Amino acid sequence: MxxxxxxxxxxxxxxxxxxxxxxxxxxxxxxxxxxxxxxxxxxxxxxxxxxxxxxxxxxxxxxxxxxxxxxxxxxIDCGDRTVLQEPKPSPGCPRANGYYRHTDPLACDKFFNCVDGVPHELSCPPGLIYDDIASTCAWITDANRKDCKKPKKDALEDGFVCPDEAVMGPDGRKLPHPTYPHPEDCQKFYICRNGVMPQKGSCSGGKVYNVDLLTCDDPSNVPGCEDYFKGKN
Known part of the structure; x- marks a missing residue:
């Protein structure tokens, strides 16, 4: 997960x-x-x-x-407690609360967070799709989704594929080689050469990837990655 x-x-x-x-x-x-x-x-x-x-x-x-x-x-492991109350569905929400797959069958990288019957659309990080059994985002190869397309021929071994959406730079122009954060490792990132060919990248010199600046940065400037290098040799 x-x-x-x-x-x-x-x-x-x-x-x-x-x-x-x-x-x-x-x-x-x-x-x-x-x-x-x-x-x-x-x-x-x-x-x-x-x-x-x-x-x-x-x-x-x-x-x-x-x-x-x-x-x-x-x-939660319910064990033998398999009975549930009658559902209270609404558009986009099979039940009033919880995480559910998107109503668009082609939107595998999106899902709904339902709160009191109101669906809130969320997106998975680049390269991941929503796994509705585990209620989380996962690599295409690990997800329990047979309805979603299999990895493209040019996918990396961990399942990352370059998103179709264009990435705009600070100047408002489309980036020719956009970068994306790794979902588990602060120091790593992905590069999409010409927007379509995925390649692994890694920050050096004690830096981590800053998704807001689309570049490597000091850990103190990246929320959640401040202590990434503590305890590392």
């Missing part, structure tokens, strides 16, 4: 214990999963409980009984 997208706990639906099936708190205090439904859980306090439902599209994280948290299904 190359990229991870997480969800914090959204507001939940509260169902009083006398409206739900009988539940016995494993401990007097804590947050505990339903035995059958992955998005249903219980809040126990002094032996009494309230039944709660995660927002549609999210499931209960039962890894820590001291924490109340719902997350996307790709991040």
């Amino acid at each position: 190359l990229w991870w997208f997480g969800f914090l706990l959204f507001s939940t639906t509260i169902i009083k214990g006398n409206q739900a099936q009988k539940f016995t708190c494993p401990e007097r205090t804590g947050f505990f999963p339903d035995l059958e439904e992955c998005d249903l859980y219980y809040i126990c306090s002094k032996g009494d409980y309230e039944q709660r439902l995660c927002p549609d599209g999210l499931v209960f994280d039962d890894s820590d009984p001291n924490k109340e948290r719902c997350d996307i299904p790709a991040n």
Whole structure:
């Protein structure tokens, strides 16, 4: 998995214990999963409980009984808890919350982040496509997508291919040999010779690739890469 997208706990639906099936708190205090439904859980306090439902599209994280948290299904192992609430779909969103493939079958490098039924379009980094099973972006060769085209003949061994879109320079002109950041390594980048032929690149002299300046730069100027060289020989 190359990229991870997480969800914090959204507001939940509260169902009083006398409206739900009988539940016995494993401990007097804590947050505990339903035995059958992955998005249903219980809040126990002094032996009494309230039944709660995660927002549609999210499931209960039962890894820590001291924490109340719902997350996307790709991040939670529901095991035998396979039942889910009835979906609340909307255009672009099979369920109200979560990450889903784009409605355009040709837009493999784009996906929707659905929040309360509203789809927000996001794009994968260059060379990656959206993997809707893992809910992340991945190389074409690693993604669980048989509907997307296979790597081009001139793709690099890691799956990177030059995007079709033109890259404009600071002066507003199209760059003849655009560069792109590596999705995992701050020091590495890709060069697309004449915009179509991919080639690997790497910054030298203790520098990292700055996606905003389209060039190598001091790590202190690149958010997330400030400590890249710490601990390296």
